Amino acid sequence: MKITDVKVRNFRTHADFWDFGHGKLEPNAEYIQTLTTIDTDEGVSGHYIGGSMRGDHLGLNATEQEHLLHRARNLLIGQNPFDRELIWKWMWVANNIPENVWGVVDNALWDLAGNFAGLPVYKLMGGAQDRVKAYASTVPNMGSPDDYAKHALECKNKGYLAYKIHPHYFWDPHTRQPTPGRPSHVAVDIETCQAVRAAVGPDYVLMYDPWGTYMTFEDAVKVGRELERLDFYWYEHPMPETRVEMYAKLCRELDIPVLSPEIAAGGVFTRAEWILRDASDMTRIDVHRGGITGARKTCIVAEAYGIRCEVHMSGWANLHVIGATHEDTSEYYEKGLLAPGLPCEKAPPYLKERCDVIQPDGYIDMPKGPGLGYDINWDFIEDNLVNEPSNIFHTGRSPWRGSAS
Ligand SMILES: [Mg+2]
Structure with a gap:
């Protein structure tokens, strides 16, 4: 062929x-x-x-x-x-x-x-999970600490087995205005984590991802210690991922597992280097950093070292990578990004069904059809064919847009 x-x-x-x-x-x-x-x-x-x-x-x-x-x-x-x-x-x-x-x-x-x-692709690679656990992953800048707390409880009641906060980036939750020169809002981020923990109770699994917006080591430590006190499960991508040595220092400083790198270029090769340098406790990959082949290789490297590789983002191909990996290595599917009023169970118009409909027990069934x-x-x-390529970043509005579809 x-x-x-x-x-x-x-x-x-x-x-x-x-x-x-x-x-x-x-x-x-x-x-x-x-x-x-x-x-x-x-x-x-x-x-x-x-x-x-x-x-x-x-x-x-x-x-x-x-x-x-x-x-x-x-x-x-x-x-x-x-x-x-x-x-x-x-x-x-x-x-x-x-x-x-x-x-x-x-x-x-x-x-x-x-x-x-x-x-199905995951069976072709070698199936490990026919159903995977889902966590609700929020949009950033969803509102006040109270808005997050209400949403977390809503997601818990819908059956999600865990909840991940993307807090406030370049946006002030008090004024609800963009803050281009101020990437993070540490005090209100901490309040948000406290409000969410209080809403969902002590035993619910919570994760936290400030998406590299903590510009100083002290901010990263300060929030990390609060996450430990609140018994969060992982602390994702707290600082810019160009600072590998600072990540190694942060891992030594904190007990909570640090999950990174998520957006660093270099796919499995970069992840292998981070593992050898003890720069993170859990690693992270998705199919846009080396395809399904590269994501699966990263999971195998992580498995060899006995650390987790939690797959980044949603979608068909990422789901197949998790389905081909044992839950000891890749435990959760990132469902989202979610916000109140953002539909997350409807298929986009170009597909007859979506891959990640959440079941009442909080799991997602792997796709059954051939291929993806x-x-x-x-x-x-x-x-709806058009000649021009994607213009989504040419609208004059912010590139920080996320979709539930
Ligand atoms: Mg993330």
């Missing part, structure tokens, strides 16, 4: 977004999504939806499509689509092709292999 084409369909769709920069819901916002397809000479294809920035709910932008449809496409045409390892190696030597773009290629190749074999398991609404995509 040989790869004959790599193409991207751009189509217009809509979703309810959270405008992170202004801390408010943006209902029914229009945006451009992308469907990447790899075709073969035997009629089998693989697809991947999205792949830009924040997971599979954002289409590839113009620059990413340029990389995919020129240099990457030229390398791929004529290759055997089952040579994923060989193609994955090229990812790290083909200079100047962003790792999320190669991740899209790898994810589509896994979908293709699953479609050919008639198996997409049931694509082809009519919607064909009816």
